Amino acid sequence: MDTFMEIVGNITKLSSVPLMILLVGGGIFLTFKLGFFQFRYFPHIMKSTFGKMFKKSEGEGTITAFQALAGSLASTVGAANIVGVPVAIALGGPGAIFWMWMVALIGMATKYSEVVLGMMYRTKNKRGEYVGGPMYYIDKGLGWKWMAILFACVQLLVVFGSTSAQANSLAGAISGSFEVPGIITGIVVSVLIALVMFGGLKSIGNFAEKVIPIMVVLYIVASLIVLIVNITVIPEAFALIFKYAFTPISAAGGFAGAAIAAAIRNGVARGLYSNEAGMGSAAIFHAGAKIKHPAKQGFWGVFEVFVDTIIISTITALVILTTDVWQVIEVNEAAGMTAAAMSSVFGSDLAGIIITVAIFFFAFTTILMVVYAGEKQAEYLFGYNASVIFRYIFIGAILFGSMSSLILIWSLLDILLALIVIPNMIAVILLSGKVKEITTDYFTNHYKKKTNLD
Structure with a gap:
């Protein structure tokens, strides 16, 4: 087992650098391709999203635009916002936060592109629900059926592993605070997930739009x-963040010190894995949204990155830096x-409860949306009826994870995520011309002419 773990670790190290180059380079390419729209039109994007968050959306779709956002946020805003940020600071110093911001700013273009493509190539399933995602735009947009199948197959493995890992983190947090057995x-959690899942996409959307805002607001x-x-x-x-970028x-106290390269590496990694730009998950959740123009739903992808990384992760970083715990606690306890x-x-008692409750809601909603994403992969590969069978398999992964030690699964997940990001980013870059057409159409024919698409 030790030899196998060493092999997995070496593969992970080898894949991490080209993966970051693809994600960062792809984000920069898309930012240029789309004319830096996330900066030029940022006020308009915020007005179209945050400013109309609870406005009823119209157009073809299964759920509202905000329900789609809430579902996607449920996947991205998770325990990593509480745990991942301090680990980045412990390994890269305060300067890692600056690089986390930078990768989020270019990641906005990536996530926007994913959502737009998800809307463009979506289809209706047996239940009359709109479904979409990377497997659909790889298949329909590029005509690469084989790669779409490969993506969906790997995603099934990722969902099982990710569900187990999230359940393990959740069980560990509750056991540590309340001494509740993992089983x-x-x-x-399995029962609660099942109750929400069996109601279909509308049930998931209704749950997400109620729980996610409360979850985020309480933590903030x-x-x-x-x-x-x-x-x-x-x-x-803030001075520490900018100086040590x-x-x-x-070194100071429990902090071991960090070079500039460590700040960049850990900040970039934190930003990439935090908002999931480049993984394609956003396209799956947003594909069911009711909207009159794909670009309008893409704006929610930009908003999602902004909330997850620029707001929530930054607040976590400031909590850690202003209390000086980063200088006292050692890396292995970050x-x-x-x-x-x-x-x-x-x-300590109340803080433990706050963190445990936050992790519970973050992990629970993440599991919910990850299982939904897994169902859509199974549906694409084998049809709607098969997706129901896989739902039981993924719910079983919750029980497996809550009772297991998942060091191996966490290591394997890094490799599997690379196998998802690579085909997705290739497809997004090759289909970027389609995204540019949609973006140009919106800002030329609707934004400038003030056409009402709400």
Whole structure:
């Protein structure tokens, strides 16, 4: 087993650099291709999304635009926002946050493109629901059926592994705070996931639009209380981020120090895996949205990256930097930094409850949307009836994960994610001309002429 783990680790290291080059390079290419639209039209994008968040959407589709956003956010906003950010700081220093921001800004173009393509090549299934995603635009857009099948097959494995890993994190958090056995957590979560899933896409959308805003707001409020208590050192925290993005930082206390390369590497990795731009998952969730123009739904993809990385991950980073826990806690205990930071204001017991509740909702909603994505892969490969069978398999993965040690699965997931990103990014780049046509049409024929598409 040790030899196998070493092989997996070596493959992961070899794939990480070209993967980052593809994601970052692809994001830069799309940003140029689309004329830096995410910067030029950012106020309009925010007005079209945040400004009309609860407005009833019209057009062809199964769920509202906001329900599609909530579902996609459920997949991206997760335990990684609480755990991943402190790990990036522990390994790369405060400067890693700057590079996390940079990759998010170019990732907006990638996620926008994925959503637009998901809308362009979507289709109706047996239940009359709109379905789409990378497997559909790879198949219909490029005519590469073989690669679409490969993508869907690998995604099935990713869903099983990711569901198990999320369930394991959730069971561990609840066991640590409330001493509840993992199997009990697994059973409860499995039942709750099943109840929501069996209602179909509309049921998932209704659940997501109610839970996600509450989940995000509660975590942000708790974090803002910590920042208000430490408001005088917030400018200093920002100064650390900008200074050590371009300057090596020496060791201090539990912090081992970091070179500029470490700040870049960990910030980029955190940004890429946080908002999932390049993985294609957003196209699956947004494909069912009711909308009159694909670009309008693509704007929600930009908004999603903004909320996940620029807002939530930044708030987590500031909580850690303003409380100085990053200088005290060692790297191997970095996952507990957020709880330790909140303990300085709320006390260890209440902070533990806050973090556990946050991880519960984050992990639960992530599992829900990951299982939905898995169903869509099975539906594409084998038909709608097969997707119901796979639903039971994925729910079984929850029980498996809640009782298991998943070091191997986490390692294998890195390799599997690379096998998803590569075909998806190739398709998005090759179909970028279609995305540009849609974008040009919107800003020329609707934005400038002030056509009402709401």
